[in-house]
Amino acid sequence: MGRDEYQFAEIEKKWQARWEELRLFEAREEDPRPKCYVLCMYPYPSGVLHMGHVINYTIGDVIVRYKLLRGFKVLSPMGWDSFGLPAENAAIRTGVHPHEFTERNIARMTTQMTRAGWGYDWDREVATSHPDYYRWTQWFFLKFLEKGLAFKKKAPVNWCPSCQTVLANEQVKEGCCERCGTQVEQKDMDQWFFKMSAYAQRLLDNHAKLEAGWPESVIKLQKEWIGRSEGARIFFKVAETGDEIPVFTTRPDTLWGVTFLSLAPEHPLVEKLVRGTEHEARVMEAVREMRAAGTSEKELAEREKVGVFTGFHVINPVNGEQVPLWVANFALMTYGTGAVMSVPAHDQRDFEFARKYDIPIRVVIEPEGQELDPDTMEEAYTEPGTMTASGPFTGRKNTEAMRDIIAWLSEHRLGEAEINYKLRDWLISRQRYWGAPIPVVYCDTCGIVPVPEEDLPVLLPTDVQFVEGAGNPLATSASFVNTTCPKCGGPARRETDTMDTFVDSSWYFLRYCDPHNGDRCFGDEAVRHWMPVDQYIGGIEHATMHLIYARFFTMVLHDLGLVDFDEPFTRLFCQGMVCKTAYYCQTHKYIPEDQVTGGHREGDAIVGGTCALCGGPVTSEMTKISKSKLNIVDPDAMMDRFGADTVRLYMLSDAPPDRMQIWSENGINGAWRTVNRLWSLVVSNLGALSAMDEQVPGDLDDTGREIRRRTHQAITKVTSAIEGGFQFNTAIARCNELLNLVRSSEGRIHPAVLRETLETVLKIVSPIIPHMAEELWERMGHRESIFTSGWPEADPAVAAEEQIEIPVQVNGKVRSRLHVAPDVAREELERMALADERVQRFIGDKRVVKVIVVPGRLINVAVK
Template identity: 50%
Template sequence: MATYDFHTIERKWQDIWEKDQVFSIDPASAENRYYVLEMFPYPSGRIHMGHVRNYSIGDVVARYKRMRGHAVFHPMGWDAFGLPAENAAIKHGVHPAKWTYENIATMRAQLKRMGYSYDWSREIATCHPKYYRWEQEFFLKFLRRGLVYRKKAPVNWCPGCHTVLANEQVEDGKCWRCDALVEQRELEQWFVRITAYAEELLADLDTLAGGWPERVLTMQRHWIGKSTGMEIDFALEDMDGAVTVFTTRQDTLYGATFMSLAPEHPLVERLIAGTPQEAAVREFCRKVINMDRFQRAADDLEKEGMFTGRFCINPVTGRRMPIYVANFVLMGYGTGAVMAVPAHDQRDFDFAAKYELPLAVVIEPRGEHLDPARMTAAYTEPGVLTNSGPFDGMDSEAAKEAIAAMLEEKGLGRRAVNYRLRDWNISRQRYWGAPIPVVYCDACGVVPVPEDQLPVELPLDVQVRPDGRSPLPECDAFVRTTCPTCGGPARRETDTMDTFVESSWYFARYLAARDESQPFDPAVTNAWLPVDQYIGGIEHAILHLLYARFFTKALRDEGYLAVNEPFAHLLTQGMVLLDGSKMSKSKGNIVDPDAMVERYGADTVRLFCLFAAPPEKDLEWSDRGIEGAHRFLLRVWRLVDELADILTPVGACAAISGNLTPAERELRRKEHDTVRRATNDLDDKFQFNTAIAALMELVNALYLAKDELRGTACGPQVLSSAVATVLTVLSPFAPHLSEELWQRLGFTTMLVHTPWPTYDPAALVLDEITVVVQVNGKLRGQVTAPASASEDELRTLALADPNVARHLEGKTVVKVIVVPKKLVNVVVR
């Protein structure tokens, strides 16, 4: 056999798979469906090792499930709009469209070179008008329903990217893309009312338990952040109206001594108007509003505030409570107002200490007394109420319910549920995105673009600015239009949609990728969704994954879909590291996939990525590791080469006729045990590394047995079956080499169309076992016995062993302990 020319072999089989459309299916007629999907990439450059690992995992799942008899849908596309592609294009001085489509061509060729089993006939690119046309339709449907709205609001502004960011896109006060410090600005923006689905998004996480990593479920629960408590009204002194707070600690209401407002609170201007503090408070608010909101929420933030000059009234004590504006209160949580209970909240305690505000103890540990004058920290544990009128002596947890009932009865408050989740800001002041389909008319106001005029296409004949600012506002050919309502002059919206809108529904569009009459074929889409297995990074836990869940529910309610969740099972793969750090161009620690494929072949690169670590763990890149993976494939190649003259196409785990020798039975047992282990490892657990390890053990066993079995009566059959099993089990991991050797063995059906082997439990039974023999717990020998040997038979064999008998001379056997199939221990004195 010729040397292992992986370049020629891999190109050969990739051409065959593409020519025969091996991985394409008709979703409308498929049965026993299985939808496997990896998160699609941004086409902002070339694929990296993180891509290779992600897509190799998905490809093994797809190939394995196909061999298990499923009609597998495994598409690929491009998350082509947004900042990554636009910024890269600007950096390289080319138009984002040209940059994006050239990168798509490059990355598509790279993925095909890896031999991934994608149905390329379903390929989509989100920057294509035939894709985002439907997204614009969804926007209009949501707008009519009140699920999309426009308002002036404080927003996260990235000065580096010149655009607004959603809350989820701000990480530790910095832009998730460029790491610039995020500023707070007030702008007119488009929002999606994701909060309308907060309760369902939270409740349905329970339906994903077992299918999604618990870590992701926990992150989403925290981000949605449901709190159950009370809204309580504190009447303003000498003014109409009230300050409304949301609290989960109504049991501390009697201890509220002052009020803290967020600087953004709409009451602030009214409260300070005409007071001596007006200018100073306004300047303080301006300074705090421009602070990083994450810094403002940090526990170690130095608490600062200013007195507004106004008071409100505690509804149960009648106490006059001074109203402060405080830097640690955020408008995005609750009502933006906090009843301050400094004796029982540490932030309030610190604030009160700084501004010499009073403490009122209303909860004490059972049997203890707290002196406010001696407290050095807030008491925040449960306890017994004191100084709380009719509730004195009541357990604090029970008092929550009792005080809630009292407040409702007197009309002073109402039970309420609050969520940390905020509505999704989808306006982006950038060029490379889907246009928002509305116009502004001086006579008619905001006017939706009629659906029969969609898509509103992004103009491609514009000059992109080097600083990233959008050229759309100055593109008259785009901006100037006609009002659909009155026919008068109008202006198009020049904000584009957040790129996460495109990735929130793409998984459903694959199933109708070429349908220009509708976004989805309901009969097909609802038969295939939710995606059976979704694969991607943990970094999208509260970005893409939360948005996709929301979009699925919103599209369901518009009649497009009939499912509640987009992804039934989720696998979050670990990162690829080099010298303990995440691979990054900026760090200069990149391993180029193309270079590795050129040196070792795609099969080797795939095998290493799948063998070096479990998929959910980080993978440390290792030159020795990839060389080891290559050596293993060379061993498989040589094994078939050395046995080529006796191997026949009998298939994996083939039935063998004739009486087998012990060596033949042992290899057959190892073969079937390998299939058993690999099947268990791949069935839903996706423990690829241990499946490959089992395969390596079988190859080792073949090398040890091949010379002896070559000359036995049944040896060639046993060897042929075991080699066929090696290639069949190896094929999802290293498909090109496996197909090539399969063909050279004489098989006429491709491995990709060959069923996964079924092991025979009878073949796993050992004919003989080796039993360790001890004397007084010390190893003195070992004996070979039939696997079915009884305890009496094992005792007899152990005592008859010459070396054991020598250690028994002159001694009395007290007892013989038998551990079935493992050891015999002779106790003597």
């Protein structure tokens, strides 16, 4: 009893303290080892660790420890994305100041993280809500402003008139405010932007640099998000007023088929045109209806396509024809010019709209040898074809004529070639308290005046009221708002918008390199030393937003001469989400598993159960672990029951880490058993081990040679499983195989071989179950941490097979097996195969057509 028991709580605490003493995760520039910067996306300090963090940070920690074993000095920092809405909502709800709320959560989560055994250089901790951090966020804003990359423009926001506040898309539910149910309005507000669109092409081009280290799917998603499209800008004019309406189109070849033009509801021309006309009331009412929903793109996508005729017409520049001008909710102010030319014959959406509103359809592209009739067409014709009724281009193939059409348009000054991007400028203004204040003041005489650098940080005031329905709390602080103009000394007002938290997270990886620098955002030397990040790890949900913002920000910093690279993350890994069965009852919606009664288990799900509250039937689904689906797993409780090592092992042992992980009680039990079996195998054999320096004898028996062979093969396999895409599940399987073999040969293994094998296993599992590996390593007589002992190296001579089994197929079906030395020649293999009695039987009286010999793999005899 006692010492030989696996007492994980004690062991884990002991080694966490030891690592701290050893400063195992301290990263020093003067350390001569090569550097490796391993970074996990920092968390919002919600106060509790969830399973998403556990998988993310466990993967990160395994890589950190693996790199340590491989002889790198590893930079492994951790910090807090500590600005954001939840703290402010909590303040409104409970009266606790966001700062206090945040600090409390940070303290709680730090404890949980340490307990999980994740190793960080805590001296480098940053929190974006601390003034010594946001001072530099503000400083970057000033640099962007100087460069003309920060600017103000009007943009529509979701506005709740009752809360007097701007809502995030997430807070808008079916067009209404989530909190009070009031109908949300679209309101145009003056907002700060970063000119990210100017970097669209570069963000696209630079993907070439990332192809080697980023998942292909993320690059694809970003390409789609940036959305480059080539086409033309074409100048239409309003027939009645002469106002010019430029339109972007990717299909200038269909220009002769335009039968109407549509403006976005928020297009400024709409109001200008109809004001004071007979159409005003009708059109503006329709516009108001179209704008009555939220600004979320999803909402825009799912709503029905509607429009209203403005009463005006536009002139098609290529043929002088007048076509009606509409306002339509499918025209987006945020893309292109906010105006769309519509060709119902060759665009499905336009086709449906035209049929709905009885707008003419004109065919200008026809398929080979076929005539299209606008009256009987059932869908738009979008394939390539021959142009008809298209002026000088009639008779040409549309795909081939495209370039000439654009040249012709610009020659006649009717249009010009244009490239458009879906990527928009980055709206950074937030009408919130808990964020970095945008460092500008408004002066009646001088206008917008940046706060001088030496006056940074612009601190968040404390005399603020957090009251529901009062709008931005920051605007309630008189001491904050009222200031003097830095230029003229006259009275001025401070900007009360704060910055999007994505601005904070666009440079935190740089601050980690030099976190205590009080004079600069970071030192050149430190950043040159550690950056770029060698391995970044985080959720796929950040594929577009965060990862594009951070790339853009880094490019700007590069252009400002602040860093000498323009891509921050060399390699990226995205882990899968953690899922678990959730249960749903018609009346009580999602219910926790312990509220399901009866039924039977089918795998991890209870099938045919009933709701404990109402007796109604319960259905199950496998879905992402979340509070709202009541299927959460508390990592802390799991670590209480099984210890951190078991939880870590389980997270990695079942599926490849980039796939969905399924949390099951059976699964964690299996990991628990695995960990215990390793423990008892080592502990029970401690007495049988040889002295630490005893050599493996030269004349080893079969068992010894076999065990050594498998051990050295395991090293190779585990190493390549980790290097080739973090396949920890197969790495763990290889260790299990080896341990199973050792167990079945127990008592017959030479002590020196046993030591070699157990030490090897401990090393290769140490990144995954570090506490147990350290403890057993120590009990085997080692004085130094296993993480300073180096990664094992396989000896090819030891790993080489003495005899191999080669399957012999006849017509692709295995009929026999040959046992041969690995270097038997091709001819000899063929001879042996054909001579084989079983093979002979299956050849029978058929004719051997061909014999395929893959040395070392298999033989296939093709017969007819």
